[in-house]
Amino acid sequence: MSSYIRKKDTRRAIRFTILVTGSQGTGKTSFTNALLDQNILPHRYENKTNKNIPKTITFSNLSSITAAELEQTFDPSLSNQEPGIAITETSIEIIDEDDSKILLTVIDTPGFGDNLNNKICITEICNFLEHQFDYVLAEETKVRRNPRFEDTRVHVCLYFIEPTGHGLRELDVQSMLQMSKYVNIIPIIGRADSFTKNELANFKRNIIQDIERFKIPVFQFQADESETDPEVIEESNYLSQLQPFAIITSDIEATIDNKKTRIRKYPWGTIDINDTNFSDFPILKSVILGSQLQDLKDITHDFLYEAYRTEKLSSVADLQGEFTDSMISSSSNAITSNEPPSMSNLAEIANSRSMAKFDLQKKQVDDLSNSLSKSTIQEESEINDTTHNNDDIDDDTSKAIKRNSMNSELSETASQSTLAKPPQIEGYNKTPNSPQSSVASNSPSFSGHYQVPQSQVDPKKLRKISETVPYMLRHENLRTKQAKLEELERQHAIELAKRAAELERKAKELKLRESVLKERLNQSKNITDSTDLSKSNVSITSEATAFVDTTEE
Ligand SMILES: Nc1nc2c(ncn2[C@@H]2O[C@H](COP(=O)(O)OP(=O)(O)OP(=O)(O)O)[C@@H](O)[C@H]2O)c(=O)[nH]1
Numbered sequence: 001m002s003s004y005i006r007k008k009d010t011r012r013a014i015r016f017t018i019l020v021t022g023s024q025g026t027g028k029t030s031f032t033n034a035l036l037d038q039n040i041l042p043h044r045y046e047n048k049t050n051k052n053i054p055k056t057i058t059f060s061n062l063s064s065i066t067a068a069e070l071e072q073t074f075d076p077s078l079s080n081q082e083p084g085i086a087i088t089e090t091s092i093e094i095i096d097e098d099d100s101k102i103l104l105t106v107i108d109t110p111g112f113g114d115n116l117n118n119k120i121c122i123t124e125i126c127n128f129l130e131h132q133f134d135y136v137l138a139e140e141t142k143v144r145r146n147p148r149f150e151d152t153r154v155h156v157c158l159y160f161i162e163p164t165g166h167g168l169r170e171l172d173v174q175s176m177l178q179m180s181k182y183v184n185i186i187p188i189i190g191r192a193d194s195f196t197k198n199e200l201a202n203f204k205r206n207i208i209q210d211i212e213r214f215k216i217p218v219f220q221f222q223a224d225e226s227e228t229d230p231e232v233i234e235e236s237n238y239l240s241q242l243q244p245f246a247i248i249t250s251d252i253e254a255t256i257d258n259k260k261t262r263i264r265k266y267p268w269g270t271i272d273i274n275d276t277n278f279s280d281f282p283i284l285k286s287v288i289l290g291s292q293l294q295d296l297k298d299i300t301h302d303f304l305y306e307a308y309r310t311e312k313l314s315s316v317a318d319l320q321g322e323f324t325d326s327m328i329s330s331s332s333n334a335i336t337s338n339e340p341p342s343m344s345n346l347a348e349i350a351n352s353r354s355m356a357k358f359d360l361q362k363k364q365v366d367d368l369s370n371s372l373s374k375s376t377i378q379e380e381s382e383i384n385d386t387t388h389n390n391d392d393i394d395d396d397t398s399k400a401i402k403r404n405s406m407n408s409e410l411s412e413t414a415s416q417s418t419l420a421k422p423p424q425i426e427g428y429n430k431t432p433n434s435p436q437s438s439v440a441s442n443s444p445s446f447s448g449h450y451q452v453p454q455s456q457v458d459p460k461k462l463r464k465i466s467e468t469v470p471y472m473l474r475h476e477n478l479r480t481k482q483a484k485l486e487e488l489e490r491q492h493a494i495e496l497a498k499r500a501a502e503l504e505r506k507a508k509e510l511k512l513r514e515s516v517l518k519e520r521l522n523q524s525k526n527i528t529d530s531t532d533l534s535k536s537n538v539s540i541t542s543e544a545t546a547f548v549d550t551t552e553e
Pocket residue numbers: 023024025026027028029030031043044110111190191192193194247248249250264
């Protein structure tokens with residue numbers, strides 16, 4: 001990565017958001033600094049004056065004490081207080097020589113795992129992830145969309161496991177399980193230099209067994225079934241076998257063989273964190289900012305968000321059903337002052353479930369039918385823009401993207417290679433066609449005798465994800481996926497139009513009923529009036545008779 005420039009022109013940048021979480025001291029800050037190639041984030045123990053303090057998005061704890069107060073002084077009387085959890089973000093724009101940009105946002109979770117009861121941490125992170133989905137859902141269902149809307153969904157969670165050597169803790173299992181509903185999970189072993197080779201192999205085996213036992217749907221590097229490129233298949237197999245990545249990170253910059261890198265110094269020697277004999281850091285970096293970037297984004301949108309959206313919208317549809325039923329059955333009921341639902345606030349409605357309260361109102365029925373017919377038309381006209389609005393990859397950007405293929409030497413290796421089918425952790429398959437659940441049940445699991453791979457593929461020969469172009473898109477896949485997205489949107493629009501038409505029909509029916517009732521009311525009024533008239537006629541006649549009688553007398 002050649003240069004980093006603070007946010008300037010984000011029009012064509014690819015947005016990519018990473019959540020870095022895990023217990024304290026596992027090397028998250030050092031990792032982020034190494035990933036961004038700048039010591040941008042302060043360590044907790046450091047003087048923060050010269051560093052960028054990340055923007056705090058949320059903070060919450062179970063007591064009234066603030067995190068800053070806890071950090072300032074140690075007061076034994078506060079030792080039972082919970083430090084809580086904050087969610088912070090740091091955005092940076094990575095620009096390569098081709099002017100291609102990634103707007104990278106790193107979300108950190110200081111305080112995670114520091115509480116006596118860490119449920120609050122999981123809840124807070126899940127709420128944050130869910131809110132990002134809600135923003136997109138609310139925007140998608142708006143009649144008029146905001147052209148400057150920023151998609152803040154998180155594409156990958158790098159979960160740092162404490163280097164205990166034992167396996168996953170309950171907090172790790174619970175966190176990964178719950179977060180996996182909203183984000184791709186990649187487990188990471190931080191501070192991997194704490195282990196000997198055998199210890200690391202055992203630790204990886206324990207983690208994999210736990211992932212299998214608790215059915216944690218971590219990210220799968222398995223290539224698509226439709227993938228035919230042997231290089232991609234081989235690389236995916238290699239990455240699958242390597243997982244969970246074991247990384248060494250550092251803040252100390254150095255130059256080795258004329259290349260900028262980072263090192264860790266020990267009394268007995270020095271380790272280059274980019275040396276794949278010791279550290280998976282360079283592989284992880286090229287995976288998240290390169291070869292898998294687009295897949296991570298696609299899975300976030302096509303599976304995770306789609307599942308969330310379906311769940312939310314179907315809850316709205318149920319409520320709408322109740323609403324329309326109540327419209328018919330309660331046509332003569334008293335009128336309440338609740339607002340009618342509109343197609344532009346479905347997300348809010350889904351969240352608050354306030355639609356259940358809605359009742360019939362004559363005036364509102366009119367409003368509703370008007371607004372629905374408008375929104376149906378607009379939805380259809382705007383639906384084609386959805387993909388462009390939601391995703392920031394435009395044609396121009398795609399053109400600028402380079403696809404660096406392996407050299408011919410690796411192709412040879414690939415064709416001769418007899419790699420065993422890599423084990424899988426239950427979870428997502430990257431093929432957009434196959435739903436997550438079916439994959440989970442079909443995928444073979446890690447076997448108990450899983451072995452840490454002995455570098456069947458030379459990591460140096462991994463597809464070169466250029467340091468200047470830190471990402472790569474799969475052009476052909478992108479097109480098919482785009483088409484699928486458009487098809488989904490079209491179906492969604494049709495569904496909305498149907499629902500709107502149905503509501504409109506019911507509204508008309510009600511109007512008709514209303515006018516019939518009015519007519520009847522008028523008729524009955526007329527009858528009453530004529531009865532009154534005949535009564536008064538009778539009294540006039542009797543008065544007249546009395547008058548005639550008196551005159552005659
Ligand atoms: N041995 C070793 N130490 C590391 C490694 N990465 C980071 N450290 C050190 O571990 C300590 C904690 O690292 P951080 O990067 O601050 O860890 P963190 O997870 O951000 O910690 P919190 O901010 O407290 O949550 C620092 O002293 C780092 O220098 C590593 O790969 N190996």
